[in-house]
Amino acid sequence: MTQRDIFFVANEVNELGGVGRWQTQMARLLADRGHRVTVVGIAPAHHPMDLGEPPFRTETLYARRPPGRPRARRLLGPADPAVRRHEAHMRTAAARLTTLFRAARPGAVIIVAQVWAMEWVALADTAGHRVIGMTHESFETCRKSSRFARVKKYFKDVDRLLALTQEDADRWVGEGLNNLGFMPNPLPIVPDTPSQRTEKVVASIGRLSHEKGVDLLLDAWAEAAQRQPGWTLRIYGKGEAEAELRQRCADLGLEDSVDFAGQTDDVPGALRASSVFVQSSRGEGFPLVLLEAMACGVPCVAFDCAPGVREIVGHEEDGLLARPGNTFELARHLVRLMSDEQLRDSMGEQALRSARRFDPETITDRWEELFDFLER
Structure with missing residues (x-):
C-alpha cells in the first residue's frame, strides 16, 4: 500500500x-x-x-x-x-x-x-x-x-x-x-469485556441539548419506569439543557429512578454497567455511541431518526427502533427489554457480532x- x-x-x-x-x-x-x-x-x-x-x-x-x-x-x-x-x-x-x-x-x-x-x-x-x-x-x-x-x-x-x-x-x-x-x-472502541447485562440500568450517553432529545427520553421513562419498577435510567453528559432537564425530571416525579451522572471519560465502563442503551435524538448522522454500546454487548433502543441509525441497529435483530419522536413506542421498546432477560441476552450477543462490520x-x-x- x-x-x-x-x-x-x-x-x-x-x-x-x-x-x-x-x-x-x-x-x-x-x-x-x-x-x-x-x-x-x-x-x-x-x-x-x-x-x-x-x-x-x-x-x-x-x-x-x-x-x-x-x-x-x-x-x-x-x-x-x-x-x-x-x-x-x-x-x-x-x-x-x-x-x-x-x-x-x-x-x-x-x-x-x-x-x-x-x-x-x-x-x-x-x-x-x-x-x-x-x-x-x-x-x-x-x-x-x-x-x-x-x-x-x-x-x-x-x-x-x-x-x-x-x-x-x-x-x-x-x-x-x-x-x-x-x-x-x-467502531470507536473494542472492549475486552462486554456487559454481563445483569444490572437494572438503562444508559444514555450524549450532550444534554435539544437535538439529543433527553426531554423526550424522560417522557418515555415516566411510562417505562412505572411498568418496570426497580430500574434506573442513568444519563451521562453535560450541556446547556441540563437545568431544564433536571426540572422536567422532578416535575415528572422521576428523581428516584433517574441518575444524572455527568460527563464520563470511561464510556466502556459506563456501558458495561448497563443492560440496555437508549438514544432519543431528534437528529443524528452516524452515532458512534450506538456502535460503542453494541460493541459492549448492550442492546439498543433508539429513535429511527436517520439512515445512520438503522444502518447500525437492526430492528428486532440486535436492538429496537421507534418512530422519531414517538415516546410511547420508545417506552414500549424499553419495557420489552427491561422485562425480558432472554431477549436482552440474545439481542446483546447479536449486537456484539453486528458491531464487527465496523x-x-x-x-x-x-x-x-x-x-x-x-x-x-
Whole structure:
C-alpha cells in the first residue's frame, strides 16, 4: 500500500464531539499504517479534548475563532468593505494551507471533514492532490440547516463527497451532485469485556441539548419506569439543557429512578454497567455511541431518526427502533427489554457480532482502497 501525506481539515483539531473523535481516531489509524498525517483546524476548540502525544502533526489557522461572514449591504454587494476585509483575512489563512499542501509528497490526500472548513480549502491551492469532502450528518438534518446550500456549493467539485450511508449518498445525488460515495465510521472502541447485562440500568450517553432529545427520553421513562419498577435510567453528559432537564425530571416525579451522572471519560465502563442503551435524538448522522454500546454487548433502543441509525441497529435483530419522536413506542421498546432477560441476552450477543462490520481495520482498508481508486 502506498504511503501518503494525508491532511484532515476540520473546524477544530480536537473538539470534543462526534466529528472530533472520528477525526482523531482515523488520523491515528492511518498514521499507524505509515502515512504522514496532519490534522488542521480552522479555529481553536470550544471544548477541547486531550490528544496526549498523537502520532500526527496538528495545525490551527486562527488563534481565535474568526467572525462569521458579514452580509453585504444591498447597494454595495461584494464591494462592501466589511465583506472585502473578511475575504482578505480568509485568503491570508488559506495561504497557510497552500504552504502545507505544496510541501506534501505527490499523491497526497486532503480530507475535509466539515463544510465550514471547506470554505478555506476552496481558497487554497490544492493542485495535484485529491480532495475528499465529508458530511457527518444525515441528509435530512443537513437539509434543515444553513449547511445544505453550502455543501452543494463548496463540495460540488471535490474528487469525492462522502456521506455516512448509501441512503444519504443517494439523496445527495438527487440534488444534482455526481461525485458521491459513502463511508461509515469505524467502531470507536473494542472492549475486552462486554456487559454481563445483569444490572437494572438503562444508559444514555450524549450532550444534554435539544437535538439529543433527553426531554423526550424522560417522557418515555415516566411510562417505562412505572411498568418496570426497580430500574434506573442513568444519563451521562453535560450541556446547556441540563437545568431544564433536571426540572422536567422532578416535575415528572422521576428523581428516584433517574441518575444524572455527568460527563464520563470511561464510556466502556459506563456501558458495561448497563443492560440496555437508549438514544432519543431528534437528529443524528452516524452515532458512534450506538456502535460503542453494541460493541459492549448492550442492546439498543433508539429513535429511527436517520439512515445512520438503522444502518447500525437492526430492528428486532440486535436492538429496537421507534418512530422519531414517538415516546410511547420508545417506552414500549424499553419495557420489552427491561422485562425480558432472554431477549436482552440474545439481542446483546447479536449486537456484539453486528458491531464487527465496523471494525477499525476494515474501515481503514476501505479508506486506503478509496485513495488508490482516486489516484488512477
